[in-house]
Amino acid sequence: MDYVYFRQLLEKRKQAIEEIAAENTDASSVVDLDQTRVGRLTRMDAMQAQAMSMEAKRRRQQDLVKIEAAFKRIENEDYGYCVECGEEINQRRLEFDPTVLRCVECEEAS
Numbered sequence: 180m181d182y183v184y185f186r187q188l189l190e191k192r193k194q195a196i197e198e199i200a201a202e203n204t205d206a207s208s209v210v211d212l213d214q215t216r217v218g219r220l221t222r223m224d225a226m227q228a229q230a231m232s233m234e235a236k237r238r239r240q241q242d243l244v245k246i247e248a249a250f251k252r253i254e255n256e257d258y259g260y261c262v263e264c265g266e267e268i269n270q271r272r273l274e275f276d277p278t279v280l281r282c283v284e285c286e287e288a289s
């Protein structure tokens with residue numbers, strides 16, 4: 180298990196999420212400005228946009244929690260092993276999502 184490689188992958192993911200979070204703070208203030216200036220958005224649109232941005236924010240926070248958990252598993256040297264059966268998780272699966280906890284078999288069984 181290449182811990183250095185996966186630590187980098189996780190580090191990159193974390194940075195990407197933090198960048199999106201920073202951009203999104205700007206984007207939502209732009210929407211507010213537009214609304215007061217031209218009244219382009221209806222109340223429903225604004226509420227929907229807000230709900231979506233809150234949902235996205237919630238998802239980003241969940242991802243960050245998962246990433247932190249993965250860092251901890253790297254430290255404990257049990258990263259890359261399925262939490263259900265203890266088998267090694269397929270490398271490609273980890274590359275696709277370095278925060279996965281289960282192997283394909285256990286994921287499909289659950």
Ligand SMILES: [Zn+2]
Pocket residue numbers: 261262263264265266281282283284285286
């Ligand atoms: Zn498994």
